[in-house]
Amino acid sequence: MSVVESAPAVDAAPVPYSGSLLDSGARELLLDTVREVATDPDQRFVLGRRTAELERRLRQRVGTGDVIACASGTSALGLALRAARLGPGDEVIVPAFGAEPLASTVLGVGAVPVFADVDPVTMVIDVADIARRLTARTRAVVPAHTFTTMADMPGVTRLAAAHGLTVIEDAAIAQDATLAGRAAGTWGQLGLYSFFPAKPFGMPGEGAAVLTDDPELARTVRALRDHGPGGERRSVHHEIGPHSGFDEIQAGFQLARLATQDARIARRARISAYYSQRFAPLRAHGLSAPAPDAEQCHYVYAVRTKRRDALAHHLAAHGIGTRVYYPLPLPRLPAFAPYAPPGARWPGAEQASAGHLALPLHPRLDQAQVSRIADAVAAFFR
Template sequence: MISPIRSADRSSPVLDKNRPVPFFTQAASFTECWPDIQRHVNAVFDRGKFSHGRQVAQLEKELAAYTGARHVLAVNSGTDALVLLLRACGIEPGDEVIVPAFSFVASASSVALARATPVFADIDPVSYSLDPASVEAAVTPRTRAVMPVHLFWQLADMAALGEVARRHGLMVVEDSAEAIGMRWDGRHAGLLGRGGVLSFFPTKTLGALGDAGAVLTDDPEVAERVTTLRHHGRMGRTVDHIAGISNLSGASGTNSKADDLQAAVLLGKLPRLDAAIARRAELAAAYTERLRDVPGVTRLPTVVPREAATNPVYYVYLVEVERRDALVEHLTRQGIGTEVYYPTPLHLQPCFAHLGHRPGDFPHAEAACARTVALPFHPDLALADVDRVCEAVSDFYRGGAPS
């Protein structure tokens, strides 16, 4: 029998200045949901099918119920979900897809892997999502799609971006990898354009114990193409059908079948997702209350009003600060984990050097890369840990940090 991971008590009310605060752990929450996970894992071993089996099918069904998507297609990572979605939407060589210059590399590399060209645009400096005016300026005759990325805690401005897309006859394809639980007038992220994705990387709001992802879409044609592409182009057991599907002639499928063991973990955690989202909101409020008046902390997470009713879902707690790198070093010495999202803007990454960008092309994205840092943030975090992190940040900027 597999035994669950054990962990320290996450509800500890005592402020211990020597207690390490990791950037992420799911040990305590994993222990809590272990009986449900174990039940699903045992079902995988009992049936002996470890890839694309019944647990995957059940996960797709339950995610469809949670998100309201007509079709959920589980795959082996959020990155593959983006690549397959773009290909299923008919993106081809020579096409351009507009993406933000501030995001994880997969937002742009997925376009390249779909054999198209990523075209960068700047971000809104408060929400960190695509700036519609910058998108408008980036449109060319070769542009086929706009890919907003819903970063950190809030949906991109889908009304304004949708209007730009309509004016130019473009598709909207959402990188909603971080956005599970986010909704726009009741519609889940990823269902506001042609389709979207989810990532279940362990640190995500709903995280597996390894890589996993999914495509969300209401479009049956896109769903059929993703279903075929993710399994070597097969619609049956042995015959490749991919060349017979419109807009995919000459393309080949790939092996991106979902893992039933990861599906088992996600099925065990999914019933607790809303509680985890609520806990993240509590932790975000606690951080904001404690950091609001700390000198050197120049921007806290801000929910930007949208045209429609939206709900924030905090994936990370990201702040802008002065002397970011020195603060990170100070917190590291204190045993406090951090993460920089993202140290280099995409247009200045070596893999995109052939696109010819220079520093200064997208100033808001470059500023975010230089100033932002994510603090420890996950449902296992105790309020005493929040106190410890905030005290260490305050000490650094108020001159009380140890030398």
């Protein structure tokens, strides 16, 4: 990969942060899939044979005991928490920096989220801080992979085993990533992937999957996604569950897209590696970028700098879209502030929130766009 330095092209076409999800091939595939499902004599639109086949193919691809497709990543987290029998009186440790569902789903089952700090550089949960936040009520931990970095799953699972905690691995953003040769989503008793459009295996709609090696947990998640486990007779439910199905049009689309998934991930990885190569010399000027690492996930490429807002304005002036994902740590959000113990602090999460800026990273970016983005960042710091 050559590193070409050039002045930013102010008059070039804008590079929006996300761009469109569907290239022309994917658009045609979606339209063909709609026709196929609409005209299928089966007339089964939710949790039909395509969903079952997608679950089977993902099971094989990931090498896990079971994969249960459901309506969204948020719903998958809720299903996993319920299947793990977490509820009132329980504390669940979640990262202080990350997506809202990490805390809202815990509250949704009646348990209390306890926020552990993140490492300010990698922005993933700090295992030492998990240990500091344990109490007699702690029942589970939900580590989440963030941007380009997988959480320290060996460290989390060791600590959890020592304290008898359930691990629910939130791999919403990390499908197809591995750590120490083990697939994201397979480290805990339960794991999950989101298929929300911008995710690594994103699709034109909402959907997700729960992963587990435990047949009993899998059976419970399957039953819970369909209003809750029943008895001998259909629709005689013994327990309340949400309605969290998976759409057959999306299942057909995802089945067809599996063949090209590795190429999309490889393209994301190449862009990520290129950025990291270009940004390494800028460390001395105040830019901190993810280190190139074969085992990173490639969802969002976030740099960190004390001059974050100025960098965002500079890039906007050059037609380049950026995003701040989590402007405040979770316990600082008004919705979750009641669960922040008085006087508690999360310095790593504060730094991550104040400093991160995500640059465009998706497989439809071409090399000219990627070079232009890197050039514009470099020009800001020189």
